[in-house]
Amino acid sequence: MPSKITNVRIFKKLNKVEEKRLKEKSVLLHVKKGDVFHSPREKIKHVSVVLNGSLKVLKYFTNGNEQILRYVRKSETFGESLIFAFKNYPAYIIAMENSEILEVSYEIILELFENKEFMKSYLNEIGNKVFNLSNVIELLLIKSAEEKLMRYLCFLCRKQKSSTVYFESKQKIASDIGSAREVVSRKFNILEDKKMIKIIDRHHVKVLIDFLFC
Secondary structure (H helix, E strand, O other), rough: OOHHHHHHHHHHHHHHHHHHHHHHOOOOEEEEOEEEEEEEEEEEEEEEEEEEEEEEEEEEOOOOOEEEEEEEEOOOOOOOOOHOOOOOOOOOOEEOEEEEEEEEHHHHHHHHHHOHHHHHHHHHHHHHHHHHHHHHOOOOOOOOHHHHHHHHHHHHHHHHOOOOEEEEOOOHHHHHOOOHHHHHOOOHHHHHHHOOEEEOOOOOOOOOOOHHHH
């Protein structure tokens, strides 16, 4: 088992003995691009750690549409709070590229809770995930694509702690807010005309309003 687990935020407080125990009792899996890693038909039994690659968490609706809830990238985790619910996965987890995933069982997590610093890191991670999920829910409740885009950019400002933010692509923004790329492109131009943002290049935009209150 590679030592890359030490790069994962919630496991940085483990001592050498605990780290060795974690590696011995966890399962390393390899998932191919496009494969469904977990689905709502499965019970949640592990905290999953992305050692390499990336995943997306999404829901499918009866009308055929999909909504991406979040992306899980290298050194990130998912399932921290859900593992204690003893229920099925609430969404599909799909590999965006060939990925290497460490599956950490419920029992090992409970053992590691004897380390109070690990427990604090773990609970802090849950709090951050709940906060980010509330932003996703808020976006889904907004009907106007223009307002969704503005809220999304403000969220990026708060996350990146800057009024000038990086975004991967307009297509990714469209997927995140449940819209189409063409619509997002038009709304970018409208927001710039309204002096709410300034488009810098294909991957950067400056928010011109107070992002803390938008």
